[in-house]
């Protein structure tokens with residue numbers, strides 16, 4: 586028998602709404618292999634639409650349903666949209682670290698990764714007065730040492746992986762570390778069903794924008810599954826995609842459905858990580874020291 590997770594105040598399941606405020610860096614990165622990289626002004630304008638316009642529509646909607654969300658922001662985007670980031674934080678939402686220019690961490694050395702993460706921590710703290718406690722890895726995968734770096738730098742959690750349907754402790758050197766992972770899923774990522782650009786092609790090789798009714802139906806069915814089983818669902822959205830006028834109606838229907846259940850805990854990443862550490866303390870509480878350098882099959886000890 587699957588053991589049910591206990592959520593605060595006897596709630597049945599948990600929901601986290603998260604938004605990756607990638608601005609135009611993602612569309613620049615996406616075109617990195619293109620001969621005209623950096624010159625694709627229309628593609629970049631898709632991303633700029635997020636902070637310029639959609640964030641405020643999303644903030645209004647979240648306020649209407651009294652929902653607090655988590656926004657992961659690359660440092661470069663925060664630097665160029667200070668007022669937007671401040672508005673998000675002032676409305677009581679959490680701001681998390683999402684790299685500096687949405688780097689592919691797997692291609693970076695340990696020192697480069699530390700510098701990227703640290704730079705974004707400083708920028709966000711300067712804007713909001715608070716250093717992020719959460720991290721979401723940008724495009725592609727993370728490096729084998731990335732979770733060690735996050736743990737060493739004192740991050741409370743990451744929301745980057747796909748390994749469960751509820752939070753778990755990241756295993757480092759064969760033992761559970763203090764880094765909580767709050768996993769999402771590709772099927773909960775609006776990019777998969779709805780990101781679209783003709784040139785450069787996004788998604789490459791496919792030509793479609795999914796039917797909004799189906800997207801809404803998928804989101805609500807996903808919620809019902811997590812709700813029935815008492816798990817933690819993490820919606821992963823991008824303002825320029827889910828915050829546009831037609832699509833925000835989908836988000837509204839999803840919010841309406843979820844907030845109609847009084848026994849659902851809607852929380853930010855920081856709140857979920859904090860609760861998890863308290864309610865489900867990790868094994869080997871004392872033994873794992875971040876940064877220890879034993880060799881393990883997952884690549885412990887390898888520096889770059």
Ligand SMILES: [Zn+2]
Nearest residue numbers: 605607723724
């Ligand atoms: Zn992103």
